[in-house]
Amino acid sequence: MRFPEDVPVLTDADVTLRAHRPADIDLAYAGCQDPAMAEWTTIPLPYLREHAVDYLTVQIPDGWRNDTQYAWAIEVDGKYAGTVDLRDGQGGVGEVGFSVSPEVRGRGVMTRALRLVLRYAFDRLGWDRVIWRAFVGNYASRRVAWKAGFRGLVTVPGGGLARGVRKDEWVATVGRDDELEPQGHWWTVPELEGGGIRLRELRDSDAQRVQEACSDERTQYWLSGMPAPYQLTDAEGFIRSRKHAQASGDAVAWAAVDPVTDELLGNVSIFDLQHRIDRTVGEIGYWMHPAARGRKVMTTAVGLVIAHAFKPIDEGGLGRRRLVLMAAEGNTASAHVAEANGFTLVGTERAASPRRDGNYDNLRIYDLLATDI
Ligand SMILES: CC(C)(COP(=O)(O)OP(=O)(O)OC[C@H]1O[C@@H](n2cnc3c(N)ncnc32)[C@H](O)[C@@H]1OP(=O)(O)O)[C@@H](O)C(=O)NCCC(=O)NCCS
Structure with a gap:
């Protein structure tokens, strides 16, 4: 030419x-x-x-x-x-x-x-x-x-x-035959506020608090898949990975923060949004910084994300129909968060939650349907 x-x-x-x-x-x-x-x-x-x-x-x-x-x-x-x-x-x-x-x-x-x-x-x-x-x-x-x-x-x-x-x-x-339009969702992380807390996107500056929360003994006990020891680089990698998961359509994660100081109190996520057979479900997961536990922060945070999850996609929500929450048998604090938010215990999977010592706990499965609320 x-x-x-x-x-x-x-x-x-x-x-x-x-x-x-x-x-x-x-x-x-x-x-x-x-x-x-x-x-x-x-x-x-x-x-x-x-x-x-x-x-x-x-x-x-x-x-x-x-x-x-x-x-x-x-x-x-x-x-x-x-x-x-x-x-x-x-x-x-x-x-x-x-x-x-x-x-x-x-x-x-x-x-x-x-x-x-x-x-x-x-x-x-x-x-x-x-x-x-x-x-x-x-x-x-x-x-x-x-x-x-x-x-x-x-x-x-x-x-x-x-x-x-x-x-x-x-x-x-x-x-050449593909539509030149977005495939799948790129989830955004809206700020949600209520009950004295704010949920916002995780930031790089949260890494220190994430590390403290995830190296805490109770977090490590109940979430046995966490790296141990949990280093600052693990926290930084976690924050980066949430951004990627949001862009991939897999998950949405929020930092629960003090609305005045903006300090991270905990983390709540809705994940498995591209479930292999049902794209209308999502699973809720969370952990709290030890210094912020016992004040119903996570109960409030889960309530806020439930409303977002059930909101239709064209109104900015996740368009979910059913939410699932799992907690190892014996994790009473987590079970309480589920029950306080209206989840129904639908069953217990036997020996399904791995512990660090090589043993397995039974795993309680809770769910919540959009029609429940
Ligand atoms: C990449 C680049 C070309 C985009 O150009 P642009 O004209 O701003 O692109 P558009 O406006 O069409 O779209 C940009 C989108 O990315 C979004 N965006 C910008 N920065 C972002 C970020 N850090 N994270 C997520 N989204 C981001 C914008 O909001 C916009 O999305 P929206 O339209 O839904 O709001 C420009 O940023 C650039 O020149 N960067 C430096 C060179 C470069 O990176 N080239 C590509 C190398 S692979």
């Missing part, structure tokens, strides 16, 4: 994709000074103006001429706002990469640009599948990919490479 004459202009109501121009160089250079670009992409660091000159005037034109990489300038409000490219399409499968400048982020620009290039990949290049890759933790990129229909996300340990350093990577794909 000839550059720039043969570069197709792709456009929807708000975004235009077109060939890069020398006039874009300064904006491309400025955009690459953003810390998010350093963290989440493989651009050279420090990023010099000559890098932008080389990318826009040599690499991108060569990609079109040699049919190896198809990169478009993203234009918004008449100005260069980023770049999106398709590359490595041998055998009908290729990759997409993208970035937009900080000023236009969060307006859906990238999602629209991505749908435009996906249609181009499938309809004009004849590709069968497009691969998206991002370093683990790049939730803005993951959300764009999710919104444009990428699916089957997996984590590849050490799969990414940035300036000689290996990083864990997320990979997802979308196929």
